[in-house]
Amino acid sequence: MAAPLAAIVRLAAVSRALVLALSLLARLLFRPYDTSASLHPPCLSSPSSHNSTAAAAAAAAAISSLAVWDGVHFARSAECGYEYEQSFAFLPLLPASMALLSRTLFAPLVPVLGYRAVLVISGHVLNNVAFVAAAAYFYRLSVLILKDSGAAYRASVLFCFNPASVFYSSLYSESLYALFSLGGLFYLFSGANNVAMIMLAVSGSARSNGALNAGYFCFQALLQAYDAAIQKKRPILAVQALITGFLRSTFIFIPFFAFQAYGYLNICLHGNSDELRPWCKAKLPLLYSFIQSHYWGVGFLRYFQVKQLPNFLLASPVLSLAVYSIAHYTKMLHQLFQSNNIHEKIIATVEGRSVELCESSDVATVLKSAFSSGLNNKKQAHTEVKKRKSAASEATSASLDSDRSTGRILKVDKDECPILVLPFILHLTFMTFTAFFVMHVQVSTRFLSASPPIYWAASRILVSPRGSSKRWGYFIVVYFIAYILLGSLLFPNFYPFT
Template identity: 45%
Template sequence: MRGEGGVLAMALASRGIVLLAMLAWAWLGSPYDSSAALDLPCLSRDDHGFDRGGISNSTLLRSVVWDGVYYLRIARCGYEYEQMHAFQPLLPLLMRFLSNTALRGFVPVFGYDETLALSGYVINVMAFVLAALYLYRLSLYVLERERMAFLATAFFCFNPASVFYSSLYTESLFALLSFAGMWYLVSGARWKSAILFGFSSIARSNGIVHAGFFLFQCLHLVYHNKVFHMKRPLLAGSLFVIIQCGLQASLVVAPFVVFQAYGYFEMCFNDSKQQRPWCKATIPYLYGFVQDHYWDVGFLRYFQLKQIPNFLSASPALLLASSAIVTYARAQPKLFYSLGLAAPSWQKRKAALLPDHSKPPRVKKEATGFYAVASVPFVFELLVMTLVAFLVMHVQVSTRFLSCSPVIYWFSASFRRQWIGWWVFLSYTLVGTLLFVNFYPFT
């Protein structure tokens, strides 16, 4: 069964399979490090009026590992420590809201921490299912092939970072907001798209990259308006386009900036006599300081001999992304190197991700599928993400960082020997789940 109903059923089934695998591996394995289960009281506030008693569900809390510990702590206590500002607030806010409303009745029975964790799982499963639906709609628009769109969504449902999409991580929420924003962008609802992309930057900091879509559109619209002819109507129209695109891009970036301002006033205007060094910077940038000081994230910092195992772990994701970019560039060099500006006249609107309801002439060599003209901006976004993952970030994070790009799945769906892609995806899903739930290093 295909179509949207088939996508929803497949997405739900995939979450059930991954969650069952998580429970099985947690029961069969033994945690490498149990420090994730430490439960300390909040520094300056109580637990929002809830009794933290109840039946402790150790299995549920045992599954909260790695970054999930931070999200759970932020949801319960807020941003107590400087390093916590590396984690965006959308998921913790939703976890707290759901625990204090719809799931409030679970608190006296299981405890507040357990209810917060349960809220996170519920949010992420729902977000994942909707993300799959929007990816399918987006894929139908770009690829223009129903079978390939469904197959691309299937690859997403069992992607190598699947365990993170069902854990207390932001991947599911970010994927939903990203794919939904992309879908509304190609549908012509640009302001709605900008708002969704803005929420994505509250979920994950890399959401600000989505502002590039509006700059890309601006380039195309101004170019095709022929602004350099300096005729008043054309000039006025192009200025309007530039202002509109600038405002839409600002909507994407603004939530991230506001959160940085919140951190600045929270951390730099307190009773502490010893002010942190970043507070005195010309442009105080808390997120950058935290990534640098606590996580040692920076340009080429991970290029060390001891990090070779992490590069090997990330190599499938990096190779897949690089192959997708190179393959598209070789197949569509004119489109790729012109940023889509050299698209045929009947495809100019689609190259700029603008809806086109006209009926273009059919051309024998018109590309569809992964090589379609509408793929261009998504390929360039993946290029930026791949360079950042390889050169700046902790490289092992590449597997889940790049999993939010639709190009990964469009390219995988275009394989002739798709069994290779399925073998890699499913192997990473099973092994990654085993390692993750038992607190072993994995992306």
């Protein structure tokens, strides 16, 4: 796996260099539509001054102007803290990381360029490096789930050149979210639950949808409880697995709700306004949902307007690909749950033997203990696996014979393992529904860009021998390239793009 992983890292780095080069070229060739990004009023709490030469001041202004759209808010929060109510819509991981880098690694540049310009440099460096690391985790996670290094490689290449690429190289939180969510999922499916729990919790301080990753621990707990209750006949262990899963899932929500509590303290309890803000009086005072609704008009069906039709068209490619992914894997899961060997597949997944039942390639060295229960020590688990291995093999064979006799043969593709795909599909389904019916729909391109099933399904289409799939594969490639070019041209110049 070392060679493909190294190739993915190189491709990810090349893709970032390409997007940055295209963005800078577009900025040089075209005048920005909105030049307000160059305005930098001093912080309310501690106005800062910076004396420099005319050349240094011009360079600092040029660098600072690279913060566009939401990047303006992230840079402002990193420089001045959370001054206004609406600024709390931008979660703290990216601003805090930018501030940390600016005061440590890039601190020598502050006297020359000024603090804000160094913050912008820090953010760009941080996000591009984070994307390369996220791509590496994407490949390793895909190997674990798909059981095929070739399919994982193709999907990872698509991720490296995904349609939302410009956001992964800008002052947006997509790169950090992808790094911690994909990294956390890799460690979760590798059996390193504590590392996974921490990384998935951190993803919730990058983007609000990071809290949804708690569902993966719920899935793990259900599998472990099933194994304990049905296979081991130990209901106490099943209850213990459910409680552990609940506690781990709860932990993932902590960073997001801690930030909401911080906002409540600053605005509702220690705010300067004489009149209490309306969300402060709610039974559950959630600042984030209020900001999204009040300042950006986010809400169920609120974006369904005739004038928004172009935005729906802009989002239609990624939404179509998401729906295809959901439909494809749902059909596969339906076939699985109709088969007679579903019990053995679930037990195999819990014990880390799904490599055998899903006809894996050379990834057995990687998947040593996917969804390890953590309830028994290694010796006990090894003994139980050996005792049941022959019985499981016989049961699986008998089940397949039964399926053949009834004319219903479960066909598992080489690059797919249905049970492990289930939580990803549930997650993607919820995200797609939210993007289409609740959010500003054009945001779907980047909102869904870190969802692995989209790239897994797209990679499957690209190698399908069917004529129709070849045509769709062509459209996928064109779509990815076109959105990279459009994003690199429009976004840096402050033109609307997703």
